[in-house]
Amino acid sequence: MAKIDEIKERINWLKELFKLLVMVLIAVIAGLSKLFLDGNINVLFYLGIILSLSILIWLIILSIKINKNIQKLKDI
Numbered sequence: 001m002a003k004i005d006e007i008k009e010r011i012n013w014l015k016e017l018f019k020l021l022v023m024v025l026i027a028v029i030a031g032l033s034k035l036f037l038d039g040n041i042n043v044l045f046y047l048g049i050i051l052s053l054s055i056l057i058w059l060i061i062l063s064i065k066i067n068k069n070i071q072k073l074k075d076i
Contacts, residue, residue, distance in 0.1 A: 004076055011069045018062045035037045 032048045035041065 004073065007073050007076070010064060011073075014062055014066045016067070018059065021055055021059055021062065024073070025052060025059070025073050028052045028055065 028048050028051055032045060032052065035045045035048070
């Protein structure tokens, strides 16, 4: 039973990290839209685009890890 609890805790921790990254992504996209609507397309705008793309990549990686841990639970 200890192995199951360990995997469940890992899944919960990854889910919390996933939620945090989604919140940050929403804030970055809101900032990007504000910069775009104000016409302030500068270095900060492009850094925001790079940050949002990197967050998307991390979200994909996290979802794959969560899925693998769920598959481990199914196998136990």
